[in-house]
Amino acid sequence: MSPLDDPAVTPLRVAVLGAGTVGTEVLRLLEQQRDDLAHRVGARLQVIGISVRDRTKDRGxxxxxxxxxxxxxxxxxxxxxxxxLMGGIEPARTLLLEAMAGGASVVTANKALLAQDGAExxxxxxxxGVDLHFEAAxxxxxxxxxxxxxSLAGDRIQRVLGIVNGTTNYILDAMTRTGAEFDEALASAxxxxxAEADPTADVEGLDAAAKASILASLAFHTRVGLQDVHCEGITSITADDIAAARRLGSVIKLLSIVERIDDEDLGERISARVYPxxxxxxxxxxxxxxxxNAVFVQAxxxxxxxxxxxxxGGSPTASAVLGDLVSVARQRVHGGKGPxxxxxASLPIAPIDELRNGFYVALTVDDQPGVLxxxxxxxxxxxxxxxxxxQEPIGASPEAGGVAGRDVRARIGIVTHTAAESAMSTALDDLSTTAAVVAIDSVLRVEGE
Incomplete structure (x- = not known):
């Protein structure tokens, strides 16, 4: 007998915490697809309540x-x-712990909470003995x-590399297409x-870093917290950097990279990092x-x-939430528990200084013999x-101390072969104190070769 018609099949009681963009879309899909979902689960899903901060707000x-x-x-x-779907650390953390202690399985899209308190x-x-699912995170x-x-539980993952933040990808894509500076592209986003009114979590790389910690934990069977992820954002990227990348046949992307590192001396370690x-x-x-977003997994x-x-976005994220909800509901109806x-493995985390990368370095220098x-x-x-x-010359105005009609400074763009991060850090310190080097304008890693 269909679960829609069988009075012996008790509906599963669903509590929804948060009714913002994603929460509202989840509720719409639960209503719109209620019969299909009941057939897929084996029981009806009955929303018993929706937690909000302000009940007077119109939510459609x-x-x-x-x-x-x-x-x-x-x-x-x-x-x-x-x-x-509340977001943030508290009260979400306390509520989920209460829910699980009471026997409820949990679906969350809260990457910040998982990155900070996933182990707990x-x-x-x-x-x-309940499930915790977080596909939408x-x-x-x-x-x-x-x-x-x-799906890859029987394989050995070596590397996960990708674009996992849509806001920063939109900004960098707009800068590439239009030649805009960062602030202009952010305003457009x-x-x-x-982009949010306060875009800090996105543009400083924090959102991507939280996701990197989750991916590293899953891929390498090791607890990786947000504090273990090296994180750099995109706020220092300029139109000059974008133009330099184009000249080199490249583009700039904010990448999340988690990988397994085998070292003869130090043994097996893992790295988790986010940077442009x-x-x-x-x-x-x-x-x-x-x-x-796009992500490569190498196994x-x-x-x-x-x-x-x-x-x-509301609909895409709600799709992932509903997928998790169906999974945990099926397990509740038919017995068993998900992974x-x-x-x-408990692999050690390699600090960024111990890694090797190619680099792009842009310098403003005095245009004189011997600088290169x-x-x-x-x-x-x-x-x-x-x-x-x-190298290309930079014309200096008389007001800036230059001589009209004469180039007195130049911009140098250097791409290096693979080098140790620690060596590059020390070299940059030395370059910054070199008399002919006016400024270190930009330092970017080179990936994907």
Whole structure:
């Protein structure tokens, strides 16, 4: 008998915490697809309450005002399944711990909470014998968490590299297409709704770093917290950097990279990092435009896999939330439990200084004989070899101390071969104190070669 008609099948009670853009879309899909979802789960999903901060706010036709509550603690105690879409650390953390202690399985899109307190949440879920699912926490609608956690559970993942923040990708794409400076591109992203009024978490790389910590934890069976992720944002990227990348046949993208490192002396370690980098225009990630996300997973047996799609937005994120909700609901109906935390490997985290990368370095120098040789000499003294070098004059005005009609400064763009991060850091210190070097304008890693 169909679960729609069988009175013996008890509906599953669903509590929804948060009714913003994503929460409202989840509620719309639950209503619109209620019969299909009941068939897929084996029982009806009954929303018993929606936790909000302000019950008087109009939330549209798909949010029943009678279900709104400002007491989320009472709500989670009555639920079989809790969907957390509030964001932030508290009260979300406390509510999820209460829900799991009371026997409710949890679906969350809260990457910041998982990056900070994922270990505690996993332990709580394991102790209570319930599920904790979070597909929507990384890359929106793109199925990424489940493939890494389940589909590739029999493989050995070596590297995960990708674009996991739509806001920064939109900004960098706009700068590339239009030649705009960062502030102009950010303002455009805010007008179009791609960036928040306070974009700090996005443009400083914090959002991407939280996702990198989740991906590293899953891929390498090791607890990786936000504090373990090296993080740099895109606020220092200029139109000159974009132009330099184009001249070199490259583009600039904010990349999240987690990888396994095998070292003869130090053994096996892992790295998790987020930073803007130049990648060749021929690389598949170079063509990822606007607010889209794309992620490469490299595994021993499966080889290279690419996941691409919308990484944010109400409907895409709600799709991932509903997928998780169906999974945990099925397990509730048919018995069993989904995968929990796997942290058996406990691999050490390699600090950024111990890694090796190619670099792009832009310098403003006095345009005089011997400068290039001096710069090359400093790099060479730290074991850094130059792959390419480009110089162009900068005209100086008399007001700036220059001579009219005479170039007195130049901009040098250098691409290095692979070098140690620590060596580059020391070389930059030496360059900054070199008399002929007026300024170190930009330092970017080069990836994807």
């Amino acid at each position: 036709d798909h949010v029943d005002p009678a279900l709104l509550t400002e007491d989320p603690h009472a709500l989670v105690r009555e639920a079989d399944l809790v969907v957390e 949440l996993y332990e709580a879920a394991d102790a209570a 990384v890359a929106g609608a793109i199925p990424l968490v489940r493939p890494i956690r389940e 805010q007008r179009l709704g791609y 980098a130049m990648i060749p225009a021929t690389h598949p990630l170079a063509s990822v435009s606007e607010a889209y 021993d047996a499966a080889g290279s896999l690419m996941f691409y799609g919308q990484g944010a 929990g935390e796997s942290n058996y 040789a001096a710069v090359a000499g400093i790099l060479s003294s730290h074991g850094i070899s130059i792959a390419t070098i480009h």
